Amino acid sequence: MTALVIAEHDNKELKVSTQNTISAASKLDNDIHVLVAGSECNAVAEEAATCEGVTKVLYVDSKEYENFLAENVANLIKNVSNDYSSILAPATTNGKNYMPRVAALLDVAQISDISSVESEDTFQRPIYAGNCIATVQSSDAKKVITVRTTAFDAAAKGSNSAEILKLEEVNDAGISEFIREELAKSDRPELTAAEVVISGGRGMQNGDNFTLLEGIADKLGAAIGASRAAVDSGFVPNDYQVGQTGKIVAPNLYIAVGISGAIQHLAGMKDSKVIVAINKDEDAPIFQVADYGLVADLFTALPEMESKI
Amino acid sequence: MKILVPIKRVVDYNVKVRPKADESGVDLNNVKMAINPFCEIAVEEAVRLKEAGSATEIIAVTVGAENTQEQLRTALALGADRAILVETDLEVEPLGISKVLKAIVEKESPNLIIMGKQAIDGDNNQTGQMLAALMNYPQATFASELKIEGENAVVTREVDGGLQTISINLPAVVTSDLRLNEPRYASLPNIMKAKQKPLEVIKSDDLGVDLNPRISTLKVSPPPEREAGIIVESVDQLVEKLKNEAKVIS
Numbered sequence: 001m002t003a004l005v006i007a008e009h010d011n012k013e014l015k016v017s018t019q020n021t022i023s024a025a026s027k028l029d030n031d032i033h034v035l036v037a038g039s040e041c042n043a044v045a046e047e048a049a050t051c052e053g054v055t056k057v058l059y060v061d062s063k064e065y066e067n068f069l070a071e072n073v074a075n076l077i078k079n080v081s082n083d084y085s086s087i088l089a090p091a092t093t094n095g096k097n098y099m100p101r102v103a104a105l106l107d108v109a110q111i112s113d114i115s116s117v118e119s120e121d122t123f124q125r126p127i128y129a130g131n132c133i134a135t136v137q138s139s140d141a142k143k144v145i146t147v148r149t150t151a152f153d154a155a156a157k158g159s160n161s162a163e164i165l166k167l168e169e170v171n172d173a174g175i176s177e178f179i180r181e182e183l184a185k186s187d188r189p190e191l192t193a194a195e196v197v198i199s200g201g202r203g204m205q206n207g208d209n210f211t212l213l214e215g216i217a218d219k220l221g222a223a224i225g226a227s228r229a230a231v232d233s234g235f236v237p238n239d240y241q242v243g244q245t246g247k248i249v250a251p252n253l254y255i256a257v258g259i260s261g262a263i264q265h266l267a268g269m270k271d272s273k274v275i276v277a278i279n280k281d282e283d284a285p286i287f288q289v290a291d292y293g294l295v296a297d298l299f300t301a302l303p304e305m306e307s308k309i
Numbered sequence: 310m311k312i313l314v315p316i317k318r319v320v321d322y323n324v325k326v327r328p329k330a331d332e333s334g335v336d337l338n339n340v341k342m343a344i345n346p347f348c349e350i351a352v353e354e355a356v357r358l359k360e361a362g363s364a365t366e367i368i369a370v371t372v373g374a375e376n377t378q379e380q381l382r383t384a385l386a387l388g389a390d391r392a393i394l395v396e397t398d399l400e401v402e403p404l405g406i407s408k409v410l411k412a413i414v415e416k417e418s419p420n421l422i423i424m425g426k427q428a429i430d431g432d433n434n435q436t437g438q439m440l441a442a443l444m445n446y447p448q449a450t451f452a453s454e455l456k457i458e459g460e461n462a463v464v465t466r467e468v469d470g471g472l473q474t475i476s477i478n479l480p481a482v483v484t485s486d487l488r489l490n491e492p493r494y495a496s497l498p499n500i501m502k503a504k505q506k507p508l509e510v511i512k513s514d515d516l517g518v519d520l521n522p523r524i525s526t527l528k529v530s531p532p533p534e535r536e537a538g539i540i541v542e543s544v545d546q547l548v549e550k551l552k553n554e555a556k557v558i559s
Contacts, residue, residue, distance in 0.1 A: 010470075069475065070438065071447050093468040097450045100403070100438035109404045109523035112433045122527065127432055128326045132335055135527040176447040176477045179463065183470040192469075196557070220558060228487065238453065238467045238488060245347075245427060245487065247469070253557040263325055270535065274555045276547065282540075291538040291555065294547050304544040309551075309558060 001085030002055075003029040006077060006099075007036045007048050008090050011066060014047040016193045017090035019154035024147045025088050026053045026155065027117035033058055033084070034162075037076055037169075039066035049162040052155045057164045064172040067181070068094050071173035074101035079169060081106060084142065085120075091146040091248075092192075103144040110144045111136060115151040129244040129267035149192060150250035150271060184239050191242070194223035196253045197272070199242055200235070201227035201265075203258020203279065203298055207235040212302040213257060219309050225249065225269075227259045243268035258298050261286025278302070310364045310457070310479075312355040313419035314389060315410055315440075316348035316371050318380040319430045332528040335430075344380040347425025349387070350485040353492040354455060355423050356388035363457045366390050368417060372409050374398050378508060385503035386495035392506070397513035397520065403431075405520040407439035412516045414444055419480065421462065426451050426484040437484035447477035451486040 003025040008015040018034070025032045032053050036045040037060040045059035058080060064072045077098070081087060087102065089095035091113045103110035115133070116124040122137045123145070191197060198213050198220070210224065217224050225247070226240040242249055244267035254272035259265060261277070261284055269275070270289050277290035280297050287293040294301060320326055321341040329336045344352075358364040369384035370393040371377045381392035395409050414422065427434035441448035449455075449464035453472065456463045457479075465474045467486045477483075495503070513520060541547045551558045 067473070067475075070441075070450070074442065093451060093466075096434050097438065097448070100435035101442040101448065103435070104404065104407060104439035104442035107404075109402050110433070110435050110439075111524065112435060126532065127529070128320070128335060128430055129432070130532055131326050132328050132529045133532050134529050136524050137527055138524050140523050173447070175445075175481075176449075176475055179474040179476055181468075181470075181474070182472045232488065237471060238486075239469060239471045244429065244432065253551070253555070264322070270532075274551070274557050275535075275538070276551070287538075287540070289535050289538075291535075292547055292550055293538060293540045294544065295540060296544070301544055305548065308544060308548045 001029060002031040002033055002083060003086045003088060004081065004084040005032060005034045006087065006089040006095065007034050007044065008092055008094060009036065009038060009041060009044040011038045011041040012043060014044050016154050017092055017149045018048065019051055019157060020149035020152045021088050021090045021147045022051050022053055022155040023152040024114065024117060025086070028086050028120055031055050035077065035080065037065040037073060039063050045164050047157070049164050050158050050160050052159050054160055054162045056162055059164050059166045060169045062170060067178035068098065069176045069178060070098040070101050071176050072171050073098045074105060075171040075173060076169050077102045078105045079171065080167070081142065086143040086145060088145045088147055090149050095146050099144060099146050106142060106144065108140045108142055108144045109138065110146065111138055112146050113148045114145055115148045129263050130270065131263065148248060150248055184237060188217060189221065189223045191223045191225055191247050192249055194251050196220045196222035197225050197249050197251045198222045198255040198257065199225035199227065199259060200230055200257050201259030202229040202233065204230060204235055210236060215306040216302065216309065219306065227265045256286050257302065259286055260284045261289065310421060311366045311417065311419045312358065312364050313414060313417060313422045314351050314355050314367060314369050314384065315422065315424045316352065316369055316380055316384055317345040317428045318342055318371065318373055318377045319345045319428050322346055322429055328529040328531055332530050334526065334529050344383045345425050345428045347427060347485050349492045350489050351423040351425050352384045352387045352389060353490050354485060357490065358457065359388065368393060368419065370395065370410065370413050372397060372401055372406050372513065381508055382503050383495065385506045386500045387493065390506065392508045394508065394510045395513050395516065396510055399520055401520050402522055402524060403433050403435035403439055404523065405518070406436050407443055408518045409513060409516060410440045411443045412518055421479060422482045424484055426486055437482050441482040446481050448482045449475055449477050450484045452483050453486050453488045455483055455489065
């Protein structure tokens with residue numbers, strides 16, 4: 001049988017999360033198709049066809065898929081789902097939005113946020129903010145799965161040239177409408193794909209002080225993140241949030257600054273390879289997961305660190 | 310406008326749970342239980358819509374054992390008008406819950422369903438989307454702002470890249486993200502009043518819904534432990550360690 005991976009993209013470029021998902025799918029099936037649905041996204045389909053392990057790209061180009069409205073995308077996926085034994089999407093905000101809708105349309109129980117594939121019907125997934133790992137077995141004939149992207153290496157790109165099959169699928173459900181988008185523009189790497197992440201918490205005191213992180217981020221080529229406390233306090237926008245319900249990151253180096261380390265924050269970063277914590281409170285729980293802890297006032301430590309790296 | 314707010318009883322968010330010693334499940338003995346934080350935000354949003362004159366009635370509903378009445382009483386104390394418990398001792402999966410909720414939606418015909426985006430126990434993030442699919446309603450997940458404009462809801466959603474605003478036809482399902490609002494505390498008089506509010510109990514069997522699980526949990530194990538780290542004395546030492554020991558910066 002064949003696995004279907006739903007591509008994550010912005011109509012211009014394929015997102016790395018798609019490659020992570022292809023890699024997860026390769027542990028289930030040797031035959032992997034990728035669905036690229038969007039508007040004027042021909043380049044994305046071509047990019048997907050070069051990913052290692054992909055045998056075919058289904059390419060659907062129509063205005064109603066431009067903004068990935070769940071109602072339209074879920075109907076499309078349902079319509080093309082017949083020949084597949086599994087359907088996988090990255091557990092991004094897009095994947096989390098449309099995939100359960102697909103699962104319900106197919107009368108299948110979704111397996112969310114898998115962190116490993118144990119066999120064709122058995123998976124591991126974190127529960128309770130990652131404090132437990134559940135091994136679960138699905139009895140549904142068709143598996144609907146979202147993938148924790150940090151748990152799977154990205155499938156290589158550029159080496160393959162899979163067939164691209166253009167489909168004419170019109171699925172405007174007509175019950176939802178895109179109005180606008182306010183997307184953060186940044187020259188820094190994406191939070192979920194960065195090799196180095198430096199995050200600030202409540203200890204940063206205000207949004208202006210995040211410039212202290214920027215100097216270090218520039219030197220290390222790092223993405224900037226934040227704890228929920230910093231986002232709730234309005235220091236930085238919501239897309240910075242790392243945690244159980246925010247973004248899950250697992251960079252080579254994670255630097256937590258002025259973050260106490262609530263369970264919910266740890267859930268989003270504790271799979272990082274090396275964790276550094278800088279906090280003036282020596283009892284902060286963040287030190288329990290840190291490889292290197294520095295008990296210091298961040299307002300003196302950060303400028304010093306910036307000058308020394 | 311009538312609003313339905315499905316809620317869930319979960320472990321209190323401050324509790325750090327552990328697997329049982331035999332790895333057969335999560336050890337929930339003697340832990341504090343509470344209304345799921347995202348559900349609390351959903352209740353608050355419904356109450357605010359009622360206070361603003363957009364909503365006329367708020368119904369809280371949950372699916373679970375008898376003791377989930379505690380969380381329904383919490384929702385009533387926060388401002389819901391009445392509550393429904395669909396009673397079952399089974400551990401029902403999101404697909405099953407959404408089928409139960411579909412039966413309740415068909416019975417109550419709400420114009421809007423507001424619920425939490427995910428429960429902090431299973432971390433599934435599925436039920437709202439599944440209910441929307443089964444009803445063929447539009448959905449607005451991860452909402453940080455909700456406005457009712459005539460026959461539509463205009464919802465700002467927290468997405469990976471920032472914020473997205475969509476308009477959905479009512480009836481619809483909206484799932485709450487953290488910043489939709491900050492829930493109030495229930496006042497003592499409201500907690501007392503909540504005890505008098507109607508709470509209807511329906512046996513899940515009477516709804517004729519298939520609640521059989523599709524997924525079985527084979528084991529629940531602890532996550533890999535991180536090795537204990539060290540406390541460095543200075544920024545110099547930290548930079549030295551990162552360069553020469555961890556080799557993560559050059």
